[in-house]
Amino acid sequence: MKKTIVVGSRDSELALTQTHFVIGELQKHFPDVDFTVKHIKTEGDKILDVALSKIGDKGLFVKEIENALLSKEIDFAVHSMKDVPTAVPDGLQITTITEREDPRDCYIAKDGKTRLFDTPQGAVIGTSSLRRSAQLLHQRSDFEIVPIRGNLNTRFRKLSEQDMHGIILAYAGVYRLGWADKITEIIDFEKSLPAVGQGALGIETRSDDDFTINIVSALNHDTTASAILAERAFLRQLEGGCQVPIGAYGRLEAEELVLDGVVAGLDGSTVLRDQVRGSADESDALGKKLAQKMVERGADEILKQVRQEFDANA
């Protein structure tokens, strides 16, 4: 039986690369299925002149795609897990999480060689991520952080055109676009914990579409999935969207799931980090446990302050 599956994708180069990667992998398992790609423009692609943190809407990059799934215009969509809000709409589910790429942040120096922590006093660093800026400012309060939006191509262009020392990006995106040779340095987890879900792809389907569910399930990577489940439970429990200074990193170490988390104030003066360990079968509970542990140490107060600063700037 020949069947066509329609795959929705944002039309950024990264989104299309990721979508075509997933289709290529699926095609190996299901040579008889046809996959066609439908491009979808999302709100996040349209609003380019406003800092993401000011827009504040969770799921800026996925809402239109989820609507297309619900209305059956498309059958599945590939997302960067870090862009997927922790609440998935009724009728849809993240069916598959693929094997994670290196989840760390990376630094790209304009001069191609000076490492992030070797930059001069007052170095100008481009990032629109509050998580990245807070963690960096905690270690180098002299940094001048400038917002840099747009897709990866745009950000590279801005680096070359504007007066800054370098930019911070997710390694996974740069690598997938084939630009790993432009990376000056991969930033260790001790210096910057990544965004929840960074480096992993998720495949979203309708919850009742058994045909598509069966197909995309072939690419699920259990270890990555349980790590990301824990990270997402942590974020959900703290009620953080993608635009709050929260980071996490879950992984399996000798059969044990280890989850690190960070919650930071905007200016980086307060950075709270903690860790929990437990069984990989209880990843959701582990994420909640880390959140509770950090709330007891003041994470709630930090986030309350962050939200007040947002509202004051809105």
Ligand SMILES: NCc1[nH]cc(CCC(=O)O)c1CC(=O)O
């Ligand atoms: N916020 C945009 C976004 N969403 C996913 C990635 C990179 C790929 C990934 O994390 O899987 C990026 C770019 C970046 O943050 O540098």
